[in-house]
Amino acid sequence: MDMLIEVKELIYRRRKGFCLRIDENGDLIVIAPYYATENDIRKVIQKKANWILKTREVVLRNLQKTKPLKFVKGESILFLGENFKIDFHNKSDVLLDEKNKVLYLPYGEHTTLYRKLKLFYYEQARKILKEELDRWSNIMGLEYTSFRLKDAKRLWGSCGKNGVINLNWRLILLPKPIMQHIVIHELAHLVYRNHSKQFKYFVSQYSSNYSEKEKWLRDNSYILQMFRED
Ligand SMILES: [Zn+2]
Incomplete structure (x- = not known):
């Protein structure tokens, strides 16, 4: 042809x-x-x-x-929507210098560093997402039953019929307003089990610029493919 x-x-x-x-x-x-x-x-x-x-x-x-990290000094890495530069220190843990936008890693082999970095992201995600869920469920007057951290391929989050909120750990890579938008979106599913006009109206009462944020998510969906081992 x-x-x-x-x-x-x-x-x-x-x-x-x-x-x-x-x-x-x-x-x-x-x-x-x-x-x-x-x-x-x-x-x-x-x-x-x-x-x-x-x-x-x-x-x-x-x-x-989405190219894999090489773990070299000065390499860019995402955290809460900002680019941090990788550097190394003589300690065994991962440390974030938010003021200077540096992420310190211990010295080590590629696989060890990868594992430590992912663990760090998971811990941060668990802590920050729980805070956001509690904060927004309070503001919205909604109660969820529990929260699970997920490693989903295509979804940022979901809300089960039993009131369980599932959130992708990669939300920790997104700018905070976008992360909050998803938290609000999933909490809103406790009331509306669809994406109707009413649902969108409800979400936009707590998260401004609904369509702009949705567009940002579509344009940046590659973040869902970051840090994949398969
Ligand atoms: Zn939804």
């Missing part, structure tokens, strides 16, 4: 319309109905060319940002 945009995978399915997807490597996957001709496919791709190129650009840019 001669086409401006290369299709990495073409899948035929028993379905009515087309589905175009950009995978995690920025490649185009086309899911087409059985009856689709080459010309149909070419037309769909042409029609969606702008979207394909734009989405691919975002994916490739984000791929760059």
Whole structure:
């Protein structure tokens, strides 16, 4: 097939319309109905060319940002939406110098450092997210039953029917207003089990600029892929 945009995978399915997807490597996957001709496919791709190129650009840019850490002095690392610089010290724990935006690591092997850093993030996330949950549940007058820290791949958080709030530990990497937005969002699910207009109105009473924050989350969804070992 001669086409401006290369299709990495073409899948035929028993379905009515087309589905175009950009995978995690920025490649185009086309899911087409059985009856689709080459010309149909070419037309769909042409029609969606702008979207394909734009989405691919975002994916490739984000791929760059999720590169594994090398653990070298001066390397950038996220904490509460800010870039900290990695440095090393003669102690065995991880230390955060918030004033100078430096994250101190002990000397050690890559795998040890990785484990210690992740443990540090988990501990911080557990503490800060619990504080935020308690603070906002108080303000909103809502009660949750318990809180669990998760390592989910696609979700920032969820709210179980039993009133359990699940939050992704990577929320610790986001700017605080965005983190709070998600905490408020999940707490609001204790009342509304959907994303209706009423739900959004309720959330926006506690978290300003609802759509801007949602857009930020969409644009920065690559953070969900950070610190993955698989
Ligand atoms: Zn939701």
